[in-house]
Amino acid sequence: MTARLGVILLVHTAFDRAEQVARHWARAGCPVVIHVDRAVPRARHDAFARALSDEARIVFSRRFRCEWGTWSLVAATQAAAETLLSRFPDVGHVYLASGACLPIRPVEELIDYLAARPETDFIESATTAEVPWTVGGLHEERFTLAFPFAWKRQRRLFDAYVELQRRIGRRREMPDGLVPHMGSQWWCLTRETLAAILRDPNRAAHDRFFRRVWIPDESYFQTLARRHARRIESRSLTVSKFDYQGRPHIFYDDHLTLLRRSRCFVARKIWPGADRLYDAFLTEAAGRAGRAEPDPARIDRLFAKGAERRTRARPGLWMQSSFPAEGRETSVTAAPYTLLHGFAELFEGVEAWLTASTGARVHGHLFAPERAEFADGATVIEGALTDSAALRDANPKAFLTSLIWNTRGRHQCFQFGPRDDQSLNWTIAQDPNARIAAVTGAWAVPLFRSGRPAAEVRAEAAHLQAVEADHLKVLRSPWTAARIRVWSMAEVVATPAQALRSVLSDMGAPEAAELEMPRLVDLEGFGAFLQELKNQGMHPYLTGDFPTGPASQRAAPRPPRKPYVVREP
Amino acid sequence: MGLWQSYKLRWRRKGWRARAAVRGRELSRVVDRTSAIRPGDILLFATERDEAVRLPYFLRYYRELGVDHFLVVDNDSTDGARDYLAEQPDVSLWHTARSYKRARYGVDWMNALLGRYGHGHWCLTVDPDELLIYPFCDTRPLPALTDWLDGAGVRSFSAMLLDMYPKGPIAAQRYRPGQDPLEIAAWFDPGNYRSLKNPDLGNLWIQGGPRSRVFFADRPWEAPALNKIPLVKWHRRYAYVSSTHMLLPRGLNLVYDAGGGERASGLLMHTKFLDTLGAKADEELARGEHYAAGREYAAYARGLSETPELWTPWSEKFLNWRQLEILGLMSKGEWA
Numbered sequence: 001m002t003a004r005l006g007v008i009l010l011v012h013t014a015f016d017r018a019e020q021v022a023r024h025w026a027r028a029g030c031p032v033v034i035h036v037d038r039a040v041p042r043a044r045h046d047a048f049a050r051a052l053s054d055e056a057r058i059v060f061s062r063r064f065r066c067e068w069g070t071w072s073l074v075a076a077t078q079a080a081a082e083t084l085l086s087r088f089p090d091v092g093h094v095y096l097a098s099g100a101c102l103p104i105r106p107v108e109e110l111i112d113y114l115a116a117r118p119e120t121d122f123i124e125s126a127t128t129a130e131v132p133w134t135v136g137g138l139h140e141e142r143f144t145l146a147f148p149f150a151w152k153r154q155r156r157l158f159d160a161y162v163e164l165q166r167r168i169g170r171r172r173e174m175p176d177g178l179v180p181h182m183g184s185q186w187w188c189l190t191r192e193t194l195a196a197i198l199r200d201p202n203r204a205a206h207d208r209f210f211r212r213v214w215i216p217d218e219s220y221f222q223t224l225a226r227r228h229a230r231r232i233e234s235r236s237l238t239v240s241k242f243d244y245q246g247r248p249h250i251f252y253d254d255h256l257t258l259l260r261r262s263r264c265f266v267a268r269k270i271w272p273g274a275d276r277l278y279d280a281f282l283t284e285a286a287g288r289a290g291r292a293e294p295d296p297a298r299i300d301r302l303f304a305k306g307a308e309r310r311t312r313a314r315p316g317l318w319m320q321s322s323f324p325a326e327g328r329e330t331s332v333t334a335a336p337y338t339l340l341h342g343f344a345e346l347f348e349g350v351e352a353w354l355t356a357s358t359g360a361r362v363h364g365h366l367f368a369p370e371r372a373e374f375a376d377g378a379t380v381i382e383g384a385l386t387d388s389a390a391l392r393d394a395n396p397k398a399f400l401t402s403l404i405w406n407t408r409g410r411h412q413c414f415q416f417g418p419r420d421d422q423s424l425n426w427t428i429a430q431d432p433n434a435r436i437a438a439v440t441g442a443w444a445v446p447l448f449r450s451g452r453p454a455a456e457v458r459a460e461a462a463h464l465q466a467v468e469a470d471h472l473k474v475l476r477s478p479w480t481a482a483r484i485r486v487w488s489m490a491e492v493v494a495t496p497a498q499a500l501r502s503v504l505s506d507m508g509a510p511e512a513a514e515l516e517m518p519r520l521v522d523l524e525g526f527g528a529f530l531q532e533l534k535n536q537g538m539h540p541y542l543t544g545d546f547p548t549g550p551a552s553q554r555a556a557p558r559p560p561r562k563p564y565v566v567r568e569p
Numbered sequence: 570m571g572l573w574q575s576y577k578l579r580w581r582r583k584g585w586r587a588r589a590a591v592r593g594r595e596l597s598r599v600v601d602r603t604s605a606i607r608p609g610d611i612l613l614f615a616t617e618r619d620e621a622v623r624l625p626y627f628l629r630y631y632r633e634l635g636v637d638h639f640l641v642v643d644n645d646s647t648d649g650a651r652d653y654l655a656e657q658p659d660v661s662l663w664h665t666a667r668s669y670k671r672a673r674y675g676v677d678w679m680n681a682l683l684g685r686y687g688h689g690h691w692c693l694t695v696d697p698d699e700l701l702i703y704p705f706c707d708t709r710p711l712p713a714l715t716d717w718l719d720g721a722g723v724r725s726f727s728a729m730l731l732d733m734y735p736k737g738p739i740a741a742q743r744y745r746p747g748q749d750p751l752e753i754a755a756w757f758d759p760g761n762y763r764s765l766k767n768p769d770l771g772n773l774w775i776q777g778g779p780r781s782r783v784f785f786a787d788r789p790w791e792a793p794a795l796n797k798i799p800l801v802k803w804h805r806r807y808a809y810v811s812s813t814h815m816l817l818p819r820g821l822n823l824v825y826d827a828g829g830g831e832r833a834s835g836l837l838m839h840t841k842f843l844d845t846l847g848a849k850a851d852e853e854l855a856r857g858e859h860y861a862a863g864r865e866y867a868a869y870a871r872g873l874s875e876t877p878e879l880w881t882p883w884s885e886k887f888l889n890w891r892q893l894e895i896l897g898l899m900s901k902g903e904w905a
Contacts, residue, residue, distance in 0.1 A: 243903050247720055254708035271713055306905030311830040317897045320729040320796060321825045321834035323764060323773055328829040383760025384883045386782050394776070394789035398763030405897060406760035 005030045005111050006091035008080040010073070011099035012037035012066060014272035015048045018099035024282045026057040028107030030095075031088040033080045034058065038065035059087060069151045071210060073185070073217040081194055092118060095188045100269040101238060102251075104281045106288060110237070110265045113291070114188070121193050121229040124183030124236045125222040142219065143180045144171045146212035172212070175205040181226050185217040186238035186268065189225065196228035197221065239264040239296040241303040244310055249303050256280055258302065264294040316405050316433075318398065332397075332427060333404040338413040338435045338507050339428060341471075342442025345417065346492060346521060347500075351375070353518040358509040360411035366403070367396065367420035382406040396423050404433070411507055418443050418467035425474045434482035435506040436475060439499065441489040441543030443468060444530065445521060454532035462538050469542065490544025496520055578770075582817035585680060585808035592672045593681025596642060596663040600655045603640070603686055610637035611711055613693045614682055616675035617643060619852075620697040621650040622845060625747040627697045628657060634701065635711035636693065640686055642678045644669050661686075676809050687803035691715040694799050694813050695837065700751070701728055701799065702890050703835030704901040717904060719802070725816070726800040727824035728835040730793075731898060732778045733757050733887065734842040734879040743844055750840035751887055758782065759885040759896045762795065772796060772815040772822035779842075779879040797837055798824055833902030836893055842879065 007025045009032055011018040022032050034052075036045045045063070052058045061080040066072045077096060084094060093114045103110070114120075128140045145165045149157040174180060189197075200206065206224065210216040225232060239262060241249040248269045251259060253276035259267055260280075270277055313322040316334025324330070343350050344364070351362045355375070364373030372387040374380075379387045383406030385399070392399040404412060428434045443464040447457045475484050485502055492499045500517060527546035534540070606612065613636045617624070628639065638659050643651045645666040654662050665678070672678050679694055693711075695701065703714055703726070718726060733754035735742055742753045762777035773796050781792035799813045801821060808817050815822050826832045885896070893899050 245721070249905060250717060250720070252705065252709045252713055254705060271709075271716065273710065273712060273716075302905050306901065306903040309831050309901065310826075310903035311828075313826070313829055313831045314897060317831075318764060319762075319825075319831075319834075319897050319900065320727050320764070320773060320775060321832040321900050321902065322830065323766065323825045323827060324829045325827045328827065330829050380881045380883055382883055384758035384779070384782065384881050385761050386786070388782075388786045391781065391786055391789050395763035395765065398777075402760050402762065 004088065004091050005093050005095060005107070005114060006084045006088055007032045007095045007097060008077060008084060009034045009097055009099060009101075010037075010066070010076060010080075011035065011048075012040060014099055015044065017270070017272045017278065019048065019051055020278060020282055021097075021099065021102060022052060022058050023055060024103060025107060026055050028111070029057075030107060030111075031057045031059070031084065031091060033061050033084040033087070035061050035076045035080045036063055037076075038063040059083065067150050067152070069147075069215045071213075071216050074210065074220045077217065077221075078198060082198060085191060085195055085198070092191055093188055094191065094194050095237070095266075096186055097238065097266060098186075098268060100272070101186065101266050102268070102270045102277060102281055103265060104259045104267045105263065105265050109288070109290070113265070117233075119190060119192075120231045120233050121187070121189045121225055122233045122235060122237050123187035123189060123222060123225050123229075125181040125225055125232060125234050126183055128180050128182055140180070141166075142182075142214040143174065145214070146170070146172060147214040148212060151214075172209070175209045176202045178206070178223050179226065180219060181222045182219045183222040183234065184236040184238065184240060185221075186236050186240060186266070187221055187225075188237050189221065190229075193225055193229045197224045200224070200228070237264070237294065238266040238268055239294070239299055240268045241299060243303070244307045249306075251277060253277055258299060262294065262296050262299050263292045264296050264299075316401060316408070318401050318405075331433060332431045333401055333433045335404055335408045336411060336433045336435060336508075337404055338411065338437070338503070339416050340413060340437055340503065341416045342439030342489065343437070343499075343503070344415040345442040345445040346439055346489065347496070347518040348521055350518045351415075353516075354413060354503070354507070357504060358411065358413075358507045360413045360507055361407060363412065363414040365416065365420050366400075366414040367392070367416065367422075367424070369419065369421070372399070373415075393421060396421060397427055400424060400427070413507065418464040418471065422467060422471060425471050429474045429477070429480040429482050429484065432481045436482050436484045437499065437503045437506065438472070438475065438484070438486045439489050439492050440468060440472065440486060441465075441540065444489070444533075444540055444543050445523075445526070448523075448526050448529040449521065454529060454536050458533060458536045458538050461533055461540060465538075465540060465542055472542075488542065488544030490546055493520065493523065493546075578817060578819060581810075582806070582808050585677075585810060585817065586684065586806070588673075589677045589680030589684060589808065592667075592677035593685070595665045595667040595672070596678060596681065597665065599643065599651065599662040599664045600660065602659070602661045603638070605659070606638050606686065606690075608689070611635055611691045611693065611715060612637065612687060613639045613695065614679050614687070615639065615641050615695055615697060616669070616678055617641060617646065617650060617654075617697045618669070619646045619648045619650060619849075621646065621648040621653055622744065622746050623697045623750070623840075624650060624653055626749060627700075628660075629747075630700055630749075631693070632659070633710075634706065640682050642675065642682070644675070674812060676812060680808050683803050683807070683809075684805050688805040690803055691718075692801055692803040694801075694809065698750070698841045699730070699799070699837040699839055701835055702838055702893065702899070703728065704833060704890060704894060704899065704904055706835070706890055715800075715802070724802045725798050725821040725824055726833070726835065728797055728799050728837045729762075729775055729898065730778075730795040730797050730839045731757050731836045731893070732780055732795075732839045732842065732879075734779055734884075736878070736880040736884070738878055739842050740844045740847055750843055751838060754840045754842050755887050756880055756884040757887060758881075759883070759898070762898075764796070767815070767822075770810065770815045770817070770822050771819045772798070773825055774814075783879055798822065799837060800835075831900040831902050833904045834899045835890075836899050838887070 007030050009022055011034055025032050049060055061083040064072045064076040066076055151158050210220045243249055250269050250271050251267055252271050253274050256276055313330050315331035354362045361375050363375045366372045371389050372392050374387055383402055385402055447461055487499055527548040530540050530546055531548045613631055640661050641654055642663045654660050669675055683692055734756050735753050736756055744753055758778045762775055764773045764775045767774050774794055775796040776792045785792035794814050797813045810817055
């Protein structure tokens with residue numbers, strides 16, 4: 001007769017589920033040794049034991065009071081293993097499981113799988129240097145320091161004692177030349193290996209050492225198996241994933257398909273209320289997968305995504321449960337967008353032209369004092385965001401981030417100028433998603449075209465220029481992260497194609513050899529207008545130089561300078 | 570946080586608790602079934618007035634989610650709500666005719682009951698027009714969520730108020746008892762919210778949505794707050810400060826991640842905008858018993874006649890929690 005599979009079940013809660021699972025193992029012919037935490041009241045334990053008394057293959061082992069992270073869990077396992085090995089001499093492999101572990105493939109398939117590998121120990125076992133999953137910063141120190149205090153109950157003592165040992169440079173020596181290994185505490189060992197560990201002549205020394213190791217249930221058998229095993233498969237047959245705080249992930253009813261497809265033998269932890277999982281997997285025919293190898297990759301991915309989201313929010317999302325402190329955000333905005341400063345004033349129909357040549361959504365002045373000028377005159381856009389200036393100004397940053405978040409998938413572009421609300425200047429300049437193209441001095445064009453005399457617009461011109469100068473200070477500061485280009489108006493008027501091409505390429509439009517340009521507004525007399533402003537005592541320096549005479553008499557402009565690129569990420 | 574501020578907040582908290590103890594005496598017991606509460610039960614606390622039409626669905630919804638016991642204050646209903654509640658086997662009922670406003674919009678009453686019965690339980694404090702949605706709520710009952718929060722050492726769970734509204738005039742469709750109000754009020758604003766951190770108590774102050782857009786566009790700062798923390802593993806020392814928007818001690822308000830990640834959160838589907846609102850707005854306006862002397866209701870009474878609907882072409886129709894998660898209104902956090 002072939003060797004049997006024996007099961008150790010560590011139980012401390014959810015006894016109805018533990019009973020179901022124990023019976024399931026036993027029904028498949030597996031002897032089961034159950035360890036019930038000593039912390040469980042005697043009455044509860046007795047009722048549980050009585051409920052299972054009809055099943056001869058289920059026995060109970062000596063009880064220990066178990067506390068997470070301490071030796072007690074190893075002691076309980078040792079006692080249960082001794083009971084199992086002595087009471088059931090035909091057991092070949094021993095599977096360590098908990099009450100929250102659920103076999104998700106027929107036990108017969110696990111028995112066959114192990115029978116085909118009679119000398120293999122399935123135990124995740126890696127040297128301390130290679131494991132990334134330690135929590136609390138304790139790595140090698142799990143072994144070199146001593147941990148007499150319980151992390152959950154005596155946190156202060158625990159921390160203080162760790163600190164003290166670090167200061168005095170304590171280094172405990174591994175006994176017997178053992179090399180520390182760690183891994184999942186849910187293993188499946190051969191009788192030979194398990195017996196060798198338990199009957200090791202130096203066991204007293206091993207136990208003495210591991211009694212003070214931190215979380216020894218993840219290292220005792222993992223280390224000693226390396227000494228005694230003939231063939232180690234360093235993986236657990238139990239699929240068990242941990243979150244970023246080191247707590248086990250929990251499976252619920254909606255994981256049924258995922259678990260079925262994983263072809264793993266056992267899963268933990270199962271939420272005790274997951275009726276569908278227990279019903280599905282504890283029936284005879286559940287999850288038949290023949291000889292297929294377990295494949296937990298999909299489960300890995302699901303939980304890895306959860307952990308990722310917990311530490312790195314979806315970029316550009318500000319919401320009730322994710323509100324990063326200044327500088328901690330994954331990204332202020334969700335997607336690249338373009339701020340065009342002064343272009344709408346200088347080129348006729350630049351919005352329509354940009355829409356046609358880039359496919360982007362080109363808005364007017366989103367931060368205009370009157371209203372948010374959405375593209376096509378819309379009063380409400382994606383997300384039910386409205387054009388109300390008051391709502392926008394109540395929280396301009398929320399307005400911008402919502403707009404970009406709501407429209408992700410389509411590049412957004414908007415016009416900007418010194419008339420607009422300036423409160424986001426820093427936010428946008430520091431946002432790597434922002435592409436800023438600015439023509440300085442273009443605010444003078446609407447004043448010029450208004451036909452109002454220079455004397456009348458003088459104060460307004462001075463104000464706009466001062467506001468724009470402040471914005472330029474931000475754009476030229478070394479603390480920006482946006483892609484920023486700045487030209488003076490005179491430069492753009494001299495070579496309009498260059499500025500427009502830069503804007504197009506920043507917005508991701510393909511390079512076109514031939515480019516149909518939007519027309520420059522008629523600037524006939526603009527130089528004279530600037531001169532008139534100067535005569536009024538205002539100095540419009542941000543426009544650059546324009547000759548004062550009529551255009552026909554203008555000298556050819558000087559060859560333009562290269563565009564002023566502040567930063568090219 | 571400095572010692573001094575910590576000390577001040579401590580006394581503020583004690584102040585609210587003391588107030589709750591005083592206002593709690595205004596409550597007279599109608600039916601007390603609290604002896605049926607078992608350790609680990611999930612409790613729901615609510616104040617209601619003339620909500621008979623909503624109660625059947627409300628109770629059914631939360632029973633199915635896994636609420637074990639309802640503790641309700643009836644603020645002098647005249648529509649039969651009290652008798653209806655008294656008959657329910659899992660409801661304990663108190664009655665008061667005293668002022669809702671003077672009990673700080675019911676918060677003092679809720680704090681009183683929470684302090685008496687909530688200690689050690691997961692407690693959900695909601696209004697009859699609020700339905701809780703959380704990640705996986707279609708496959709995992711409320712105890713799955715609270716067990717998970719317990720395991721993570723988390724004591725409070727955020728669920729922003731999401732204002733739901735019908736398409737077309739609010740009064741066009743008649744809501745019938747027992748009906749899912751989300752069948753009528755099926756639409757919401759998907760991305761029209763703004764938040765600030767409250768430096769005092771550490772909570773987020775969230776505004777926006779249709780109420781802000783339609784009724785408060787000219788006075789944005791007066792728009793109703795949408796941040797809510799309705800689910801708390803209660804301790805007798807805790808106190809709600811203002812509705813369920815924020816609590817003391819202030820650690821309970823840190824339901825958001827400030828380090829650049831997402832924490833799990835849900836939504837309270839706010840089904841206020843049904844045909845029942847018109848009559849209520851008029852009545853509440855006359856009573857002046859609501860927040861800031863019914864400023865909100867005054868806006869509704871005015872706004873409902875002036876603006877026939879809240880719906881916009883960019884409103885989104887409610888499908889399920891996954892849709893709300895993808896839109897970024899709530900998050901799974903690391904619950905997978």
